[in-house]
Amino acid sequence: MAQRVFYTILGIVLVGAGIFFLANRRTPNPSSTPERSTPAADLEIQVPSEVKKAAHYESNTPEAGAILPTPPPSVVIDVNFDLATGSTIEILQNGTDYGSGETTIDGNKLALRRAMRQDAPDGVYTVTYRACWPDGSCHDGQFSFGIDRDLLTTxxxxxxxxxxxxxxxxxxxxxxxxxxxxxxxxxxxxxxxxxxxxxxxxxxxxxxxxxxxxxxxxxxxxxxxxxxxxxxxxxxxxxxxxxxxxxxxxxx
Ligand SMILES: [Cu+2]
Missing domain, CATH: 2.60.40.420 (Cupredoxins -  blue copper proteins)
Structure with missing residues (x-):
């Protein structure tokens, strides 16, 4: 009985250690990387460059895959068709939306924009947006960019x-x-x-x-x-x- 309890506890400890290891190996921690050569080597974040484009998508700012030294004042999606109400932008890291205020549509209806919080932490952001059209239909799109304040010194x-x-x-x-x-x-x-x-x-x-x-x-x-x-x-x-x-x- 005591042996069985021992092995059960050992199992829990090993699984816990494994989860701890997996959860922490992705955390950027430049101070633990002694062999830094260039500022770019500090970038331990990997920004996916693939883009899921909504219908009528034209471009976006920041650019997909970009790594900026500080958050942009806003995120903008450009389209080639009239945007309608219901369109939204979320700027997500680990499930938190770092967008600020409401998503707005420009006067010419060709750009969707949302301010970004300037206290947003370093890391990878996934922008998910919903572009809606005058007929009531909507399409989703997505892209990612990164923020790394270590770049400011460059x-x-x-x-x-x-x-x-x-x-x-x-x-x-x-x-x-x-x-x-x-x-x-x-x-x-x-x-x-x-x-x-x-x-x-x-x-x-x-x-x-x-x-x-x-x-x-x-x-x-x-x-x-x-x-x-x-x-x-x-x-x-x-x-x-x-x-x-x-x-x-x-x-x-
Ligand atoms: Cu020029």
């Missing part, structure tokens, strides 16, 4: 200055990734002979921050934008959308 640090200039030179933004304080006015100047643009993601919808979009900037042309709200702002030049990309991380 950005050009221009915090605590009120004015920053980004040059557009040799078909690149310089600096490409910038860290600023809320309230900073950023000015882009085109040093190249070819025309450039400053466009909020996604391409070509340019909906993430609708007011953050320049007109064509010829050589010597400039564009300024003041970032008042904290968050990660991915952007690009729509003339060189595949390669000329940038990011502004705004901190409070």
């Amino acid at each position: 950005l050009t640090d221009s915090r605590n200055t009120s004015e920053v200039t980004i040059h557009m030179s040799q078909i690149k933004f310089s600096p490409i990734e910038l860290r600023i304080s809320a309230g900073t006015r950023v000015t882009w100047v085109n040093d190249d002979a070819v025309a450039h643009y400053v466009n909020t993601d996604a391409h070509p919808a340019h909906t993430h921050i609708p007011t953050f979009n320049s007109t064509e900037l010829k050589k010597g042309g400039s564009y300024s934008y003041t970032f008042t709200e904290p968050g990660a702002y991915p952007y690009h030049c729509s003339a060189h959308a595949g390669t000329m990309t940038g990011l502004i991380a705004v901190e409070s």
